[in-house]
Amino acid sequence: TQLLEQSPQFLSIQEGENLTVYCNSSSVFSSLQWYRQEPGEGPVLLVTVVTGGEVKKLKRLTFQFGDARKDSSLHITAAQPGDTGLYLCAADSGGGADGLTFGKGTHLIIQP
Amino acid sequence: KAGVTQTPRYLIKTRGQQVTLSCSPISGHRSVSWYQQTPGQGLQFLFEYFSETQRNKGNFPGRFSGRQFSNSRSEMNVSTLELGDSALYLCASSYGQENQPQHFGDGTRLSIL
Numbered sequence: 001t002q003l004l005e006q007s008p009q010f011l012s013i014q015e016g017e018n019l020t021v022y023c024n025s026s027s028v029f030s031s032l033q034w035y036r037q038e039p040g041e042g043p044v045l046l047v048t049v050v051t052g053g054e055v056k057k058l059k060r061l062t063f064q065f066g067d068a069r070k071d072s073s074l075h076i077t078a079a080q081p082g083d084t085g086l087y088l089c090a091a092d093s094g095g096g097a098d099g100l101t102f103g104k105g106t107h108l109i110i111q112p
Numbered sequence: 113k114a115g116v117t118q119t120p121r122y123l124i125k126t127r128g129q130q131v132t133l134s135c136s137p138i139s140g141h142r143s144v145s146w147y148q149q150t151p152g153q154g155l156q157f158l159f160e161y162f163s164e165t166q167r168n169k170g171n172f173p174g175r176f177s178g179r180q181f182s183n184s185r186s187e188m189n190v191s192t193l194e195l196g197d198s199a200l201y202l203c204a205s206s207y208g209q210e211n212q213p214q215h216f217g218d219g220t221r222l223s224i225l
Contacts, residue, residue, distance in 0.1 A: 031211040042116070042202050042216030043155075050211055088155065092211055099145050099157035099168055100204075100214060 003027075004091055006103030014111055016078055021106045023089035024071045030092045032072045033100065034063055037086040046074075079110045114139065116205050116217035124223045130191040133220045137184050137205030143167075144186040145214060146178060149200040158201075161186050162208045190222075198224045 005024045013019055023032065031050045035043035047056050049065035049072060056063045060083075062075040076083055086107055090100040117136040125131050137144050146158040157170040161180035178188045184205075190197055200221050204214035 033213060035216075040218070042204075042218045045213050045215065048211065048213050090155075099147075099160050099170060100155075101157070102147075102155040104154040 004089055004101055004103035006089055006106055008106060009104065010107045010109075012109040012111065013079060015080055019076050019079055019108070021074045021076075021087055021089075021108070022071070023073070023103050025091065026070065027091075028069050030069075032065060032069075033090045033092070034072070034074055035088040035090060037088060037105075043088055079108075081110045081112050084108060084110050116203060116215055118201075118203055118217035118220050120220060121218065122221045122223075124225060125193050126225050127193055127195060129193050130189065131193060131222065133188045133190075133201055133203075133222075135186045135188070135203035135205075135217060137186070137203075138215055141205035141207055141215075142184055143206045143208030143212075144180055144184065145204045145206075146186070146188050147202045147204065148172070149202055149219070150198075155202070158188070167208075193224050195224050198222060 007022050031048055033048045034046040036046055037043040047063045052069045053067045054065040060077045064073045086105045088105045089103045119134045135144055143162045145160040147155045149155045158172055159169045159178055160167050164180045175191045180186045200219045202216050202219045204216045206212040206214045
């Protein structure tokens with residue numbers, strides 16, 4: 001079973017600032033997914049990264065998969081209050097049958 | 113396209129009782145996975161069903177069980193409930209192949225008194 005370490009666990013910043021969330025493991029991932037979860041709702045998929053070194057952008061969010069496929073980062077530019085939520089990374093070990101392994105998440109609060 | 117539907121949304125039980133939760137996947141999805149989410153442990157994988165067969169199982173006691181029907185709908189059962197079973201139970205559906213994204217329902221909030 002691979003473990004995913006997410007950091008920071010909590011982050012509170014002002015609107016307009018930039019931030020980066022990290023997801024690390026000692027294991028190699030088949031793929032990695034980032035989710036955002038709001039109170040009372042299930043996680044919503046933001047992006048899936050599969051190829052080492054891959055970079056994907058979703059408006060102000062930039063996702064990067066490490067070259068060795070053991071780590072990933074999520075960078076938010078000019079954060080807005082609507083970005084507030086729990087950000088989760090989840091790794092797929094491959095084979096489609098092991099379920100996703102989740103990090104414990106980053107609680108992000110963007111203050112207006 | 114309708115999303116993943118979980119029922120009920122909220123449930124209150126007492127210790128020793130049993131409970132059954134239901135999950136209807138996105139149309140066309142054949143894989144349903146169940147997760148337990150708690151503040152201390154985060155999201156933990158319970159089990160996955162694909163084409164009515166349990167394909168994999170996480171590290172939970174045998175009190176946690178599930179099944180999947182021919183229409184891909186899935187149920188999860190927890191017997192002899194304990195206080196520690198209080199959690200948000202989430203199900204997610206996908207096509208079931210490698211690297212396919214999973215789509216989550218909004219969960220069932222189970223509280224044990």
